Amino acid sequence: MLLRALTPRHQLRPSSLQCPGAVSLYCAAGTSRNASRTARKQEIVDLSRPLKHRALCHPFHPPFVMTPWDTHQPMVAGKTTFRTASYYISMSDHSGTHIDAPKHFDPTPGALSVDEMPLEDFYTEGICLDLSHAELGAGISVEEMETALSASGQEIKDGDTVLLYMAYNKRLSPEDPRWQHDFPGLVPESVHWLADRGCKIFGVEAVSPAPEGELNFIAHNICGERGITHIEGLDNLESLLGRGRFRFVGFPLKLVGGSGSPIRAVAIFD
Numbered sequence: 316m317l318l319r320a321l322t323p324r325h326q327l328r329p330s331s332l333q334c335p336g337a338v339s340l341y342c343a344a345g346t347s348r349n350a351s352r353t354a355r356k357q358e359i360v361d362l363s364r365p366l367k368h369r370a371l372c373h374p375f376h377p378p379f380v381m382t383p384w385d386t387h388q389p390m391v392a393g394k395t396t397f398r399t400a401s402y403y404i405s406m407s408d409h410s411g412t413h414i415d416a417p418k419h420f421d422p423t424p425g426a427l428s429v430d431e432m433p434l435e436d437f438y439t440e441g442i443c444l445d446l447s448h449a450e451l452g453a454g455i456s457v458e459e460m461e462t463a464l465s466a467s468g469q470e471i472k473d474g475d476t477v478l479l480y481m482a483y484n485k486r487l488s489p490e491d492p493r494w495q496h497d498f499p500g501l502v503p504e505s506v507h508w509l510a511d512r513g514c515k516i517f518g519v520e521a522v523s524p525a526p527e528g529e530l531n532f533i534a535h536n537i538c539g540e541r542g543i544t545h546i547e548g549l550d551n552l553e554s555l556l557g558r559g560r561f562r563f564v565g566f567p568l569k570l571v572g573g574s575g576s577p578i579r580a581v582a583i584f585d
């Protein structure tokens with residue numbers, strides 16, 4: 316675990332795996348070097364899909380390609396031998412778990428590319444709604460959104476990231492030919508409903524925020540009109556249900572002029 320490797324040993328207590336994709340760790344807080352330290356438990360839940368060779372994304376985009384470049388072949392300088400591994404990667408800027416930048420769906424000159432989006436957009440509070448009842452291919456209505464919000468016991472606050480669990484990854488694996496096409500999503504009114512409540516970014520597990528075809532085009536157009544956007548390709552959202560608010564973090568790569576970017580999406584519970 317990288318976090319362990321980078322955290323000074325004296326600040327760590329034993330960590331344990333809480334659930335798939337979740338990492339528990341203890342952070343120490345103190346007012347001075349000599350002050351007694353107060354430990355608080357923090358849990359980081361990984362919401363990202365694996366990026367691996369041939370991983371599929373939306374059929375409009377090419378698949379993820381990752382092939383060996385260096386394979387620990389020996390390199391010699393003087394009396395020293397060095398063996399290194401590295402990979403060549405070719406991908407769409409809509410690979411894996413990713414954010415759509417406004418430039419993706421808004422042809423207006425000046426629509427933000429991913430490197431121009433404020434980093435604050437990717438470090439927000441978040442909630443997750445349970446919409447797992449939605450049939451594959453179904454459009455989720457405003458009434459269903461309101462029922463899910465009420466069941467969550469939460470409210471949508473200005474600037475929240477709202478993640479929408481549709482149990483999609485549990486029903487279709489990326490190996491299934493239907494995976495790129497047959498998913499539930501939002502009807503146009505439900506996209507407006509999120510924007511009306513101050514949600515700036517919402518997130519789904521599928522490759523699109525709305526069912527394939529016209530509804531998906533409309534959902535993207537509404538994002539452009541309302542100045543909001545969405546994350547596609549999330550995973551492990553079921554780990555967030557019934558747990559209230561969390562810190563959402565998912566920074567994009569600094570792709571100059573990019574129309575989107577893979578993100579490492581996580582939810583953090585203190």
Ligand SMILES: [Zn+2]
Nearest residue numbers: 409415547575
């Ligand atoms: Zn996208």
